[in-house]
Amino acid sequence: MPLPTSSHQRKPLHNRAITVHSYERYDGLWDIEAELIDDKSYPFDKRDGSTHAAGKPFHHMHLRVTIDRSFTILAAEAVYDAAPYGDHCIGIAPAYQNLVGMNLLKSFRQAVKERFARTKGCSHITELAGVLPTVALQSMANERHKPEGVPTDKRPFQLEGCHALRLDGPVVEEFYPQWYVPTKND
16 A cells, blocks of 8 residues: 555655565575665756756666575675766775675674775665665575574564564464464453
């Protein structure tokens, strides 16, 4: 369901789209590709005297990682289609190969923040990296893609991760009854 129509007059300003696609490769690995596009809803003047057209991306970045069954990154690549400061932005792309060796399930977001903080990275590519863990989990949710060595009697990671999956809620009671914990009022 979309948001209800605003009751206030508004004018559009900024648009950001983040798209992520995952792929199971035939070599037993998985690729996750994330893309970020920013544009303005109005034209604006650039320093060189030209006009940047409304709807034309001024940020357009891609990040691809290849992961194995244990969610470890084996390869990483960042590329730019558009960046506001050209080569000054694009020059950081090779640094994102330093994602290799990181595990998407082991404090990944914090490690990315530390490794690519401030001037050590691109804020937009780093933002794209932040969506990788949940997309990887969704991509590999099928039983045959469980990480090796994960005991089947271990509580599923997603429980207690959101309101719907709270241990005392009806979803857990129905779909994960062995982990259901009734409230004291039940």
